[in-house]
Amino acid sequence: MPKIKPMHSKALIEILEKLGFKTIRQKGSHLIMRKDGHIVVVPVHEKPLKPGLIHAILREVKVPRSEFMHMVGEV
8 A cells, every 4th residue: 555645735625625524614724624524634734744644634534544645646
């Protein structure tokens, strides 16, 4: 399985939207999304998100790494 690479928050938000997450609100530089009771906060900054943070977000919303890597190929 390939490693998760740094990515911009905009790309991660697109993937989460394809997985069914909806934007609830944004406060400052943090976007809050929800799906079926799972809430996730995505930082929206200039710098790319680091792999550790991306992995933590995936674990929080219970998205398997294999499904995420498949979605990265589509973006």
